[in-house]
Amino acid sequence: xxxxxxxxxxxxxxxxxxxxxxxxxxxxxxxxxxxxxxxxxxxxxxxxxxxxxxxxxxxxxxxxxxxxxxxxxxxxxxxxxxxxxxxxxxxxxxxxxxxxxxxxxxxxxxxxxxxxxxxxxxxxxxxxxxxxxxxxxxxxxxxxxxxxxxxxxxxxxxxxxxxxxxxxxxxxxxxxxxxxxxxxxxxxxxxxxxxxxxxxxxxxxxxxxxxxxxxxxxxxxxxxxxxxxxxxxxxxxxxxxxxxxxxxxxxxxxxxxxxxxxxxxxxxxxxxxxxxxxxxxxxxxxxxxxxxxxxxxxxxxxxxxxxxxxxxxxxxxxxxxxxxxxxxxxxxxxxxxx
Amino acid sequence: xxxxxxxxxxxxxxxxxxxxxxxxxxxxxxxxxxxxxxxxxxxxxxxxxxxxxxxxxxxxxxxxxxxxxxxxxxxxxxxxxxxxxxxxxxxxxxxxxxxxxxxxxxxxxxxxxxxxxxxxxxxxxxxxxxxxxxxxxxxxxxxxxxxxxxxxxxxxxxxxxxxxxxxxxxxxxxxxxxxxxxxxxxxxxxxxxxxxxxxxxxxxxxxxxxxxxxxxxxxxxxxxxxxxxxxxxxxxxxxxxxxxxxxxxxxxxxxxxxxxxxxxxxxxxxxxxxxxxxxxxxxxxxxxxxxxxxxxxxxxxxxxxxxxxxxxxxxxxxxxxxxxxxxxxxxxxxxxxxxxxxxxxxxx
Numbered sequence: 001x002x003x004x005x006x007x008x009x010x011x012x013x014x015x016x017x018x019x020x021x022x023x024x025x026x027x028x029x030x031x032x033x034x035x036x037x038x039x040x041x042x043x044x045x046x047x048x049x050x051x052x053x054x055x056x057x058x059x060x061x062x063x064x065x066x067x068x069x070x071x072x073x074x075x076x077x078x079x080x081x082x083x084x085x086x087x088x089x090x091x092x093x094x095x096x097x098x099x100x101x102x103x104x105x106x107x108x109x110x111x112x113x114x115x116x117x118x119x120x121x122x123x124x125x126x127x128x129x130x131x132x133x134x135x136x137x138x139x140x141x142x143x144x145x146x147x148x149x150x151x152x153x154x155x156x157x158x159x160x161x162x163x164x165x166x167x168x169x170x171x172x173x174x175x176x177x178x179x180x181x182x183x184x185x186x187x188x189x190x191x192x193x194x195x196x197x198x199x200x201x202x203x204x205x206x207x208x209x210x211x212x213x214x215x216x217x218x219x220x221x222x223x224x225x226x227x228x229x230x231x232x233x234x235x236x237x238x239x240x241x242x243x244x245x246x247x248x249x250x251x252x253x254x255x256x257x258x259x260x261x262x263x264x265x266x267x268x269x270x271x272x273x274x275x276x277x278x279x280x281x282x283x284x285x286x287x288x289x290x291x292x293x294x295x296x297x298x299x300x301x302x303x304x305x306x307x308x309x310x311x312x313x314x315x316x317x318x319x320x321x322x323x324x325x326x327x328x329x330x331x332x333x334x335x336x337x338x
Numbered sequence: 339x340x341x342x343x344x345x346x347x348x349x350x351x352x353x354x355x356x357x358x359x360x361x362x363x364x365x366x367x368x369x370x371x372x373x374x375x376x377x378x379x380x381x382x383x384x385x386x387x388x389x390x391x392x393x394x395x396x397x398x399x400x401x402x403x404x405x406x407x408x409x410x411x412x413x414x415x416x417x418x419x420x421x422x423x424x425x426x427x428x429x430x431x432x433x434x435x436x437x438x439x440x441x442x443x444x445x446x447x448x449x450x451x452x453x454x455x456x457x458x459x460x461x462x463x464x465x466x467x468x469x470x471x472x473x474x475x476x477x478x479x480x481x482x483x484x485x486x487x488x489x490x491x492x493x494x495x496x497x498x499x500x501x502x503x504x505x506x507x508x509x510x511x512x513x514x515x516x517x518x519x520x521x522x523x524x525x526x527x528x529x530x531x532x533x534x535x536x537x538x539x540x541x542x543x544x545x546x547x548x549x550x551x552x553x554x555x556x557x558x559x560x561x562x563x564x565x566x567x568x569x570x571x572x573x574x575x576x577x578x579x580x581x582x583x584x585x586x587x588x589x590x591x592x593x594x595x596x597x598x599x600x601x602x603x604x605x606x607x608x609x610x611x612x613x614x615x616x617x618x619x620x621x622x623x624x625x626x627x628x629x630x631x632x633x634x635x636x637x638x639x640x641x642x643x644x645x646x647x648x649x650x651x652x653x654x655x656x657x658x659x660x661x662x663x664x665x666x667x668x669x670x671x672x673x674x675x676x677x678x679x680x681x682x683x684x685x686x
Contacts, residue, residue: 052475109662120661200386329668
C-alpha cells in the first residue's frame with residue numbers, strides 16, 4: 001500500500017531509448033493535433049466569437065500540456081485494453097490509437113466520423129480500441145469497472161483505464177467506483193489528471209487533501225502521485241499499476257500533476273487564473289525534447305523530423321474530414337434505438 | 339466568456355437596458371441586499387461569474403462568504419442547500435447544466451421536492467435551484483438538453499423558465515421569496531451572451547426596483563385571433579419571429595409565453611384557444627410525456643370542441659440532441675418548423 005510518489009526525475013531514467021523516443025513522438029502528435037484543431041476551431045467563429053459557428057462548433061476542450069499523462073499511460077496498453085476519458089479526450093484517444101481520420105471526422109461533425117457526426121469531440125466511441133469518453137464529470141469511471149468486469153470474467157488479462165480530472169475526485173461516482181473496484185479486485189487503473197483547475201476553481205478550493213493518491217488508502221488500494229508532469233514518471237507508475245491489474249491483483253490509482261496549458265474551453269479568457277504567466281514555462285514538450293537531446297536519444301534533426309511527420313499526419317486527417325460528407329438531416333433520428 | 343452583449347446603459351429614469359443574464363444577477367443581488375439569509379452556491383459562480391453569467395459581478399459586492407464556489411460535488415452541495423433551507427436560510431444553488439442533474443437528482447426530487455409533503459407541511463425548503471438549458475450551438479447530447487419537462491413531471495417543486503430580461507429578474511425575486519423549492523431554468527440562448535449568436539430579444543428594459551413576476555402566470559406576449567402558439571423560453575423568440583413574419587400575410591398569431599411550467603397557467607391557455615380555436619405548442623424539450631402533451635390535454639380535458647383543428651406539436655422528436663449542425667437544426671424546433679405547423683393548422 002504505497003501512498004508515496006515514485007517520481008522519476010527527467011534525465012536520470014533507465015528507460016530504453018526507443019521507449020523514450022516513442023513517448024516523445026506521441027506527445028508531439030498530440031500537441032500537433034491540438035494546435036491544428038485550435039486553428040480550425042477559431043477559423044470561422046467571427047465576427048466576434050460565436051461558439052455555434054464554424055466547421056468545428058460547440059465547446060472545445062483541448063489537452064495541450066497534458067500529453068505526458070496520455071503518452072505515459074497508454075504506452076502500456078494495447079487496443080484490447082479499454083480507456084474511458086473525459087470532456088478533454090483527444091490526447092488519450094490519440095495515445096491509445098483511435099483512428100485519427102475517424103476521430104477528426106467526428107470532431108468536424110461528418111458522416112464518416114466515429115459516431116457519424118452525432119457525438120462530436122466530447123463523445124468519441126471507438127469499439128476497435130475500446131475507447132470512450134463522457135462530457136459528465138467522473139461518469140467515465142463506473143463504465144470502466146464494467147469493461148474490467150467483462151475482461152476478467154472472460155479470463156483475459158486485459159485492463160480498463162479510467163481517467164478523470166482532479167475536480168472529479170470530489171464526485172460520488174469517483175468514490176463509489178474505487179470502492180467497488182477494490183472490493184471485487186477488478187483490473188482497473190484509475191488515473192487522475194490534476195491540472196490544478198476545475199474550470200475556474202483551483203484545487204485548493206475544491207479538495208480537502210493535497211493529493212488524491214492519498215484517497216486510495218481509504219479503499220485499500222495503491223495510490224501514487226507523479227509530480228512535475230514527468231512523462232517517464234507517469235510511464236513508471238503506469239507500468240506498476242497495469243501489471244498489477246493484468247496479474248489479477250486489483251485496481252490502483254495514479255494521479256499526475258499535469259498542466260492545463262490553455263483555457264478550460266477555447267474562448268476561456270482565464271481571468272481567474274493567477275498562475276497564467278508561468279504556464280508557458282511549464283510546457284512539458286520543450287523540456288522533454290531538451291532532455292532527450294541532451295541524452296543523445298534524439299539526434300540533431302530528429303525532433304524536426306518527428307514534428308514534420310506529425311504535422312503531415314494531422315493535416316491529412318483534417319483535409320479528409322473537411323472533404324467528407326455532412327450527415328443528412330433526414331436521418332437525424334437514426335440510432336436512437338438498436 | 340461571461341461578458342454580455344450590451345453594456346448596461348441608462349435609459350429612462352428607473353429602468354436600465356440589459357441582457358437576461360444581467361437581469362438574473364440583478365434579481366439575485368436585489369434579494370441578497372434585502373435578506374442576509376440568501377446565499378448562492380455552485381461551480382464557477384464566484385470569480386468566473388457563472389458559466390452563463392447568472393452571477394456576474396456578485397462576488398465583488400457580496401464576497402466569498404455569500405457567493406460560494408463549490409467542488410464538483412452536486413449531491414453534497416444541493417443537499418447542503420436543502421439542510422440550510424430547512425434551517426431557515428434561502429439558498430440558491432446552481433447546477434451548471436440541466437444535463438448534469440443526473441448526478442444529483444436524488445437530492446432534488448426525493449428530498450428537496452418531497453420534504454414538505456412528507457412532513458405534513460411542518461418542514462419547508464425555501465430554496466432555488468438554477469440550471470442552464472438548451473441547445474442550438476452544437477454542444478451535443480450531454481450539454482444541450484432542456485429537461486424542464488422532466489423536472490415538471492416530479493411533484494413538489496415549482497419550475498420557472500423565463501424568456502426575457504424583465505421576467506428573469508421578476509421571477510428570480512419571486513423564486514427566492516417562495517417558501518418552497520423552485521427550479522429556475524434559464525435557456526443559454528436567452529441570456530444575451532457575447533459568445534453566442536446575437537439575439538436582440540435577449541436584451542430589454544428592466545426596472546431598477548425590486549418587483550415580482552408571479553410564478554404560475556403566463557404572459558400573452560403577442561395578441562392574435564387566428565391561432566394560438568403556446569411555448570416557453572428560447573422558443574418564445576422563434577414564435578414571435580414567426581408571428582411577425584406571418585402578420586405580413588394577414589395571419590394573426592397569438593403567442594403565449596408560459597413562463598412557469600409548475601404551476602401551469604391553464605386558464606391562460608384555455609382563454610386563448612377559446613378565442614382562436616387553433617393550437618400549436620412549441621417545446622425544445624423532448625416531445626413525448628412532456629410539456630407539449632400537457633398543454634394539449636389542458637384543452638381537451640376541458641372541452642375538445644374548443645379546437646377547430648387538431649392541435650399540433652413542434653418539439654424535439656424524442657432524439658438526443660446531435661452534435662453536427664445539420665442534425666441538430668433538424669432536431670430543434672426552429673422557426674421554419676414552427677411556421678409550417680402554423681400554416682398546417684390554419685389549413686385544416
